[in-house]
Amino acid sequence: MKSRSVNLLTVSVALIISAIIIGLALPSAVKQYRSYDRTVTVKGLSEREVNADIVIWPIRFNVAGNDQASVYQDLQNNAKKIRAFLLLNGIDETAISLSSPAMQDRWANSYGRDRPEFRFSAQQTLTVYSAKVDTVRNTMAQLLELGKQGITLEDSSYRTDYLFTKLNDIKPAMVEEATQNARKVAEKFAADSHSQLGKIKSARQGQFSISARDKSSPHIKKVRVVSTVVYYLAD
Structure with missing residues (x-):
C-alpha cells in the first residue's frame, strides 16, 4: 500500500514538472510560430533592350x-x-x-x-x-x-x-536580376516595418515577354520578366 502511494506521488510530481516546462516553453514556441507566419510578397522586374536577329x-x-x-x-x-x-x-x-x-x-x-x-x-x-x-x-x-x-x-x-530568337542566352542573367530586385524591395519593406528579412518561402518566375520598343522601331525589342518572391519576416 505504501509502495502504491509512493508511485502515485512520483507520477504527480512528474506531471507537475512537465506542465511547468510546457508552460515556460509555450510562449517561445508560439512566438517562433508566429514569426514564421509573417511574410511579405514582392515583385522584381528585369528588362533588356535587344536588336532583332x-x-x-x-x-x-x-x-x-x-x-x-x-x-x-x-x-x-x-x-x-x-x-x-x-x-x-x-x-x-x-x-x-x-x-x-x-x-x-x-x-x-x-x-x-x-x-x-x-x-x-x-x-x-x-x-x-x-x-x-x-x-x-x-x-x-x-x-x-x-x-x-x-x-x-x-x-x-x-x-x-x-x-528575337536568342532569349535563352539572356534568360539566366535576367532571372537573377529580377530576383535581386525583388530582394531589395523586401529588404526596404522589412526595414520600414522594423523587421528582419528571413528565408524565401516561395518564388515564382513570370513569363518572358518580347515586344517592339515602340511603333517606329519594331526591330528593337524589349524583353521583360517579373519574378514574384515570398519572404519570411522576423522581429
Whole structure:
C-alpha cells in the first residue's frame, strides 16, 4: 500500500514538472510560430533592350492587263527584277522565296459600264527571311528603285516581322536580376516595418515577354520578366 502511494506521488510530481516546462516553453514556441507566419510578397522586374536577329519581309507586287498570258509573263518578269534588286543589295539567294501567283478575273462579276479597265489582275509575294536585319532594312529604303522600273508594290512595312530568337542566352542573367530586385524591395519593406528579412518561402518566375520598343522601331525589342518572391519576416 505504501509502495502504491509512493508511485502515485512520483507520477504527480512528474506531471507537475512537465506542465511547468510546457508552460515556460509555450510562449517561445508560439512566438517562433508566429514569426514564421509573417511574410511579405514582392515583385522584381528585369528588362533588356535587344536588336532583332531575324527579319521576315514580304514584298507583294501586282500586275494588271486584258491578256491573261501577258499578265502572267509580266508577273514573272517583275519577280526576276525584284530578285535581282535584292541580290544586288546584299541579300542572300537562300533568304528569298516566291509564292504561287494569284489571278483574278475582274470582269467575272461586273457588267457593262461597271467593268474595270483591266480584266485580269495578278498578285505574287516574294518573301525575305534573313538574319541580316540591317542589310534588309537598308534595302527597304531603296524600294523607290523598283518603282522607277514600273513595278507596282503594296506597302508591306506593316506586315514585316522582326524576331528575337536568342532569349535563352539572356534568360539566366535576367532571372537573377529580377530576383535581386525583388530582394531589395523586401529588404526596404522589412526595414520600414522594423523587421528582419528571413528565408524565401516561395518564388515564382513570370513569363518572358518580347515586344517592339515602340511603333517606329519594331526591330528593337524589349524583353521583360517579373519574378514574384515570398519572404519570411522576423522581429
